[in-house]
Amino acid sequence: MLKGHLDLIMLATLAAGPAHGYAVIEAIKRKSGQAFDLPEGTIYPALHRLEQTGLLSSHWTTAESGRKRRVYALTRRGRRVLAERCAVWERFSVAIDGLLEGTEPCKSPA
Amino acid sequence: MQESGMIEAYTESLAGKLNFNPSLSQRVRQEIQDHLWEAAAADPSGNGREAVQHAIANFGDPHVIAAQFATAWLARQTWKVGVTIILVITSVFVAMKARVTWYAAAQWILSDHVRAVAKIVGLIDACAFYVSVILGIAGCVYVIVRRAPTTALCASHCSRLRHLLLLSAVSAAALSVSVIGDGVLTALRVVGREFTVEFVVPIFSIAIEIVCAGILIFSVRSIVVRMVHTAALLKA
Numbered sequence: 335m336l337k338g339h340l341d342l343i344m345l346a347t348l349a350a351g352p353a354h355g356y357a358v359i360e361a362i363k364r365k366s367g368q369a370f371d372l373p374e375g376t377i378y379p380a381l382h383r384l385e386q387t388g389l390l391s392s393h394w395t396t397a398e399s400g401r402k403r404r405v406y407a408l409t410r411r412g413r414r415v416l417a418e419r420c421a422v423w424e425r426f427s428v429a430i431d432g433l434l435e436g437t438e439p440c441k442s443p444a
Numbered sequence: 445m446q447e448s449g450m451i452e453a454y455t456e457s458l459a460g461k462l463n464f465n466p467s468l469s470q471r472v473r474q475e476i477q478d479h480l481w482e483a484a485a486a487d488p489s490g491n492g493r494e495a496v497q498h499a500i501a502n503f504g505d506p507h508v509i510a511a512q513f514a515t516a517w518l519a520r521q522t523w524k525v526g527v528t529i530i531l532v533i534t535s536v537f538v539a540m541k542a543r544v545t546w547y548a549a550a551q552w553i554l555s556d557h558v559r560a561v562a563k564i565v566g567l568i569d570a571c572a573f574y575v576s577v578i579l580g581i582a583g584c585v586y587v588i589v590r591r592a593p594t595t596a597l598c599a600s601h602c603s604r605l606r607h608l609l610l611l612s613a614v615s616a617a618a619l620s621v622s623v624i625g626d627g628v629l630t631a632l633r634v635v636g637r638e639f640t641v642e643f644v645v646p647i648f649s650i651a652i653e654i655v656c657a658g659i660l661i662f663s664v665r666s667i668v669v670r671m672v673h674t675a676a677l678l679k680a
Contacts, residue, residue, distance in 0.1 A: 355475060356482045374483070375504035378475065379512035382468075386520050397478065404475045 340380050342423065343370065345389065345408065345416040352407035354395075355381060381406055389415055447496040451480045454500050461510035464673035465517055472513065479503070507677075514674045521667050522605045525612055526587040529580040532660040536573075536619060536653050540626060543649040547633065550642060558632045565632075569625025576618035583611035602675060609668055616660045623653045 347353070347361045359377050362370050384390045389412035397403040408416065455473045462469040480499045487495030503509075546552075554562050590604050630646045637643075 354478070356479045373504040374479070374502050375476075375506075375509040376512060378472065378479075379509060379516055382513060383516040383519075386516055397482075399481065401478045401481060402474050403478050404471070 572621035579615035
């Protein structure tokens with residue numbers, strides 16, 4: 335499930351402002367209450383892919399440590415796509431809430 | 445091994461698997477090094493060596509990560525090949541039409557003794573060009589119809605790109621035959637005439653065609669070579 339929503343998760347994380355890969359991972363962990371503890375290496379190919387599709391832009395900066403650091407930011411198109419996906423998610427969430435409302439929890443067979 | 449050596453070895457292993465794209469490989473190496481140093485610094489163990497080991501373990505298998513980068517790369521190459529075919533064929537067509545229009549305007553008529561040869565060459569040229577156009581369009585339609593999300597499995601991108609490259613290679617071969625035909629036809633019109641500034645138009649338009657065909661052949665060849673690296677990465 336997480337894999338299918340990785341793009342939305344990353345776009346939503348970067349909506350708060352530009353960040354580098356490590357900061358994105360930490361923000362995802364923090365904002366999700368540690369629920370989304372992704373394999374860290376999978377974030378970078380996804381960031382790269384989102385950049386290739388024009389949803390993110392990136393540039394090199396120099397960190398305080400003196401190391402080169404790649405910082406990612408949402409593009410205008412990225413913001414638009416995020417808004418669209420948020421709307422789809424809202425509808426999906428409301429629909430599932432409606433389905434689950436008043437439903438007894440599933441019981442395992444005896 | 446020192447902490448820096450461990451990070452260096454890990455990033456080298458990952459970057460080495462991305463050698464199908466040197467700029468990506470270099471970028472990933474620097475980016476991942478920064479990540480691993482930062483993750484190690486934030487590790488609660490406080491032990492440098494242990495912290496680096498944790499950071500590397502949390503980052504994951506370099507082979508799996510490299511395969512994910514390869515998937516995104518393959519998806520992009522498929523679009524690039526499609527766009528290159530269309531641009532190249534369009535440019536060759538424009539150069540060809542411009543030259544023919546110029547022949548008519550300048551009244552450069554073929555002499556009688558080469559007319560029969562020119563007819564055969566022209567026929568081969570036209571057939572080769574149509575084959576190239578049809579296959580080029582088929583390739584682009586294939587890319588659009590078999591559109592796969594960039595998150596799709598690498599195997600589907602690989603197969604899509606392989607089919608497109610096959611169509612592109614045959615299209616490029618046909619285009620090369622067409623360009624050679626154009627060269628022969630131009631030579632038949634030019635030979636025997638006194639060299640004037642007017643020669644610039646046919647020679648320049650032929651040069652454009654040769655460059656365009658060269659670009660397509662070079663692009664297809666370059667992607668085939670890189671794809672072999674990528675396929676090896678995905679199989680391993």
